[in-house]
Amino acid sequence: MSSLFAGLHIGERALQAQQFALETTQRNITNANTPYYSRQRVNFIPGDPIGFGAVAPGGGVISVSADAFRNRFIDYRVTQELQPQGENDAVIAALDQVDALLNESDGKGLQAALSEFFASFSSLSNAPEDQSLRRQVLVSARDLAHEFVRVYEGLQSIQTSNDRAVADTVSEINSTTSAIAELNSRIAQAHGLGSNEEFALRDQRQAMLDKLAGLVDVSYWETESGAVTLATAGGAILVAEDNSYQMAAVTQPGTPYLQIVVGGENITSDIGSGKLGGLIKVRDSMLPDYLARLDDMAASLIESVNTQHALGADLAGQQGGSFFTPFTPLIPGSDSGAARSISVAITDPAKIAAAGLTEGPGSNANARLLAGIGDSKIVGSGTATLEQYYSDLVFIAGSQASTAKAASETQGNILLQLQNQRDSISGVNLDEEAVNIIKYQKAYQASARYITVLNDLTEEVLGILG
Amino acid sequence: MIYRNLLHGAGSLRENIEAANRQISSGKKLNSLADSPSGSAELVDLRAELAGIDQYRENAGSGGFFISLAESVLSSAYNTVTAIYTRGSAGASSLYNADTRAELAKEVRSLRDELLSLANTEAQGRHVFAGSQVTTAPFTLSGDTVTYQGDLVQNGIDVADGLQVQQNVAGSTVFSKAFSTVEQLLTALESGNQAASQAALSQFSEALGDISKARAELGVSLATIQNAGTEQDARELAIQERQGKIQDADLAEAITRLKANETTLEATFTASTVAGQRTLFDYLA
Numbered sequence: 001m002s003s004l005f006a007g008l009h010i011g012e013r014a015l016q017a018q019q020f021a022l023e024t025t026q027r028n029i030t031n032a033n034t035p036y037y038s039r040q041r042v043n044f045i046p047g048d049p050i051g052f053g054a055v056a057p058g059g060g061v062i063s064v065s066a067d068a069f070r071n072r073f074i075d076y077r078v079t080q081e082l083q084p085q086g087e088n089d090a091v092i093a094a095l096d097q098v099d100a101l102l103n104e105s106d107g108k109g110l111q112a113a114l115s116e117f118f119a120s121f122s123s124l125s126n127a128p129e130d131q132s133l134r135r136q137v138l139v140s141a142r143d144l145a146h147e148f149v150r151v152y153e154g155l156q157s158i159q160t161s162n163d164r165a166v167a168d169t170v171s172e173i174n175s176t177t178s179a180i181a182e183l184n185s186r187i188a189q190a191h192g193l194g195s196n197e198e199f200a201l202r203d204q205r206q207a208m209l210d211k212l213a214g215l216v217d218v219s220y221w222e223t224e225s226g227a228v229t230l231a232t233a234g235g236a237i238l239v240a241e242d243n244s245y246q247m248a249a250v251t252q253p254g255t256p257y258l259q260i261v262v263g264g265e266n267i268t269s270d271i272g273s274g275k276l277g278g279l280i281k282v283r284d285s286m287l288p289d290y291l292a293r294l295d296d297m298a299a300s301l302i303e304s305v306n307t308q309h310a311l312g313a314d315l316a317g318q319q320g321g322s323f324f325t326p327f328t329p330l331i332p333g334s335d336s337g338a339a340r341s342i343s344v345a346i347t348d349p350a351k352i353a354a355a356g357l358t359e360g361p362g363s364n365a366n367a368r369l370l371a372g373i374g375d376s377k378i379v380g381s382g383t384a385t386l387e388q389y390y391s392d393l394v395f396i397a398g399s400q401a402s403t404a405k406a407a408s409e410t411q412g413n414i415l416l417q418l419q420n421q422r423d424s425i426s427g428v429n430l431d432e433e434a435v436n437i438i439k440y441q442k443a444y445q446a447s448a449r450y451i452t453v454l455n456d457l458t459e460e461v462l463g464i465l466g
Numbered sequence: 467m468i469y470r471n472l473l474h475g476a477g478s479l480r481e482n483i484e485a486a487n488r489q490i491s492s493g494k495k496l497n498s499l500a501d502s503p504s505g506s507a508e509l510v511d512l513r514a515e516l517a518g519i520d521q522y523r524e525n526a527g528s529g530g531f532f533i534s535l536a537e538s539v540l541s542s543a544y545n546t547v548t549a550i551y552t553r554g555s556a557g558a559s560s561l562y563n564a565d566t567r568a569e570l571a572k573e574v575r576s577l578r579d580e581l582l583s584l585a586n587t588e589a590q591g592r593h594v595f596a597g598s599q600v601t602t603a604p605f606t607l608s609g610d611t612v613t614y615q616g617d618l619v620q621n622g623i624d625v626a627d628g629l630q631v632q633q634n635v636a637g638s639t640v641f642s643k644a645f646s647t648v649e650q651l652l653t654a655l656e657s658g659n660q661a662a663s664q665a666a667l668s669q670f671s672e673a674l675g676d677i678s679k680a681r682a683e684l685g686v687s688l689a690t691i692q693n694a695g696t697e698q699d700a701r702e703l704a705i706q707e708r709q710g711k712i713q714d715a716d717l718a719e720a721i722t723r724l725k726a727n728e729t730t731l732e733a734t735f736t737a738s739t740v741a742g743q744r745t746l747f748d749y750l751a
Contacts, residue, residue, distance in 0.1 A: 095500070096498070098499075099498045099499050099500065102499060103498060103499055103506070104509075104510065104513065105494065105496070105497075105509075105713070107513070111510050111513060111514055112513070112517070114514075115513070115514050115517035115518070115521075116517070118521075119517060119518075119520070119521040119524070122521045122524070122525060122624060123521070123524055123525070123528070125525070125529070125621070125623055125624070126524075126525055126528045126529035126532075126623060126633075127528065127529075127532070127590060127591075127592055128621075129591065129592060129600050129601060130590065130591065130592075355598060356598075356619070359598045359617070359619050360596075360597065360598030360599040360600065360601075360616075360617055360619060361598065361599070361600060361601050362592060362593075362596065362597070362598040362599065362600030362601070362619070362621070362634075363598035363619050363621065364621045364622075364623070364633075365619075365621075368622065368623075368624060368630075371624070375627075387510065387511070387514040388511070390510060391507040391508075391510035391511050391514075392507065394499060394503075394506050394507045394510050395503050395504060395506065395507035396503075397499055397503075398498075398499030398500055398502070398503030398504075398506045398507065399500075399503035399504075401498070401499060401500035401503075402499075402500040402501075402502075402503055405500055409478075412474070416470065416471070416474050419470060420470065420471065423470070430745040430746065430747060431745055431746040434745065434746035434747050434750060435746065438750075
């Protein structure tokens with residue numbers, strides 16, 4: 001202690017330091033339940049000894065500062081696990097709708113309509129001249145055509161609504177990346193000034209990074225300025241320092257659905273995860289597969305029934321015409337469009353060619369053969385009956401949904417573990433804060449006491465002088 | 467952290483409870499395709515098979531109706547032809563004079579008309595002995611000559627996978643011999659030619675044979691339908707059992723699961739109120 005007055009100064013600094021520590025503790029306690037808040041710790045830095053000689057008294061606390069507890073590795077892993085979570089949620093939401101179209105537990109649907117259609121030919125074979133049985137064939141055929149169109153359009157509308165969701169998700173991504181770029185610049189500023197505001201800003205940015213990770217698969221890394229650089233899986237930069245590069249969802253020639261473009265480059269196929277990845281996966285890969293299967297079924301049905309129908313004779317003994325409106329491929333060699341456009345060509349029940357050629361109206365030869373198409377392997381290059389092909393589709397849709405659900409559950413558990421781990425590092429522990437309050441309060445009291453003592457001493461000295 | 471764990475734990479317990487509840491209220495354990503993709507696909511196959519069985523039953527019923535009808539018509543026809551034969555043998559005896567023979571011929575004609583009506587049997591707009599020309603009566607009478615207008619087409623009907631039965635017999639193969647024999651008999655009776663009567667009578671066994679043969683064919687169809695029906699019932703039962711295994715909830719198990727999850731959920735809440743409540747602040751004055 002070089003002088004009593006210097007001592008008073010040290011005491012004052014000690015009071016300030018303990019007060020700062022108490023404020024930090026209070027901030028921790030009030031934010032105990034704030035998501036993404038990282039608890040702060042006070043660092044006391046002792047001053048150099050003052051004076052020389054054998055007894056070199058201490059210089060007190062020269063500065064205090066706060067530190068936030070963050071583990072960047074865990075933060076990063078949380079974002080990486082949030083990506084498949086967002087993807088699975090999008091896939092599950094879409095497949096739940098598919099389920100409603102394909103699940104026939106109520107005994108209605110495409111399979112029931114197929115069975116009904118072929119059964120109506122079989123019933124007709126019992127009395128082929130019967131007008132009401134003939135009408136029933138046309139009714140069942142129209143129901144079947146309607147069912148194809150209903151399921152097809154239902155699947156297509158899921159595709160369309162996913163496409164709209166792509167646009168919404170892109171704008172959500174853009175507002176998030178803009179916010180991150182803005183935070184980048186403020187963090188760099190606060191960092192430069194050494195301001196404590198940096199911690200709160202980093203907490204906010206982490207929240208934004210988590211939100212973004214649920215939307216799209218990105219990787220990020222922090223630069224020296226404290227800013228993060230964000231890039232998509234394909235390497236397109238979304239944020240660099242205080243700049244954000246907007247994604248755009250645009251229509252492009254050759255595809256009916258929105259494409260994702262960054263800086264003029266189409267990166268749609270690079271997007272593998274997050275909500276956006278899930279939406280694109282459903283829209284561009286799962287549903288097109290289901291739709292193609294329906295088209296294959298419809299095209300095979302039209303072709304086989306029409307071919308067989310032309311080999312029989314109608315009630316008037318005339319050779320059968322087209323039963324279904326013949327399907328003309330829009331793209332040569334492709335069945336695309338068959339399920340959506342299937343319709344029954346015959347309107348007069350007498351025109352159904354139930355009889356064998358050259359046989360009378362009571363012959364059922366052709367009706368039986370038409371009924372038999374239901375049991376013939378006519379789809380998938382002759383590998384499956386219509387019903388088997390459909391049950392394959394049910395299996396595929398069901399297992400894709402169950403895979404997504406199982407993955408989502410696993411993902412949820414991993415995330416929980418990681419978030420718990422993050423909390424154990426960054427979260428506020430109220431017990432610890434209670435101890436800190438006592439500690440800092442006592443230190444404050446002690447410093448105050450020290451000042452009182454110095455004051456007494458100073459009085460003493462002044463008394464001697466006086 | 468306690469609250470996040472609580473939320474996660476309670477969330478998955480709630481899901482379990484909801485799933486058990488759904489199973490109990492619907493009686494089904496398969497409520498979405500994802501619950502069991504392979505089970506759902508198999509259900510599609512099983513439902514199609516059941517629909518197939520229903521259709522075979524339908525065929526056995528409405529297709530089989532014409533078979534049993536024809537069979538019973540043939541039974542009457544057999545009796546009618548036998549009655550004609552009895553009149554014919556009486557007329558061939560020397561005890562009968564021209565007057566009584568004319569009386570017999572009248573009776574024979576009336577029986578022949580009965581036979582004609584049987585051969586032209588129509589039900590639900592279908593002449594059952596007309597081959598495929600079902601919309602017109604197959605036999606026409608001109609003088610005492612009966613002519614067949616139908617064809618020889620035989621319909622099959624499908625009553626089980628790969629199993630078809632004959633639905634009809636063409637009228638010409640059943641009745642032609644009978645009608646021509648009766649025509650001969652009438653000529654002989656009215657002319658009083660005993661030798662010709664005997665000759666006509668000798669043809670009756672063949673005419674009756676044709677009818678019996680047709681009856682036998684239809685009888686085979688009916689027996690096949692019956693056997694197929696029994697097999698169908700057994701298959702249906704097996705399919706329904708399989709369906710039940712795939713989709714029906716085990717209620718006892720589901721209720722137990724519901725209770726177990728509810729208890730765990732309550733315990734979780736209790737534990738969290740204890741764990742979440744206390745911090746050091748509670749003990750500081």
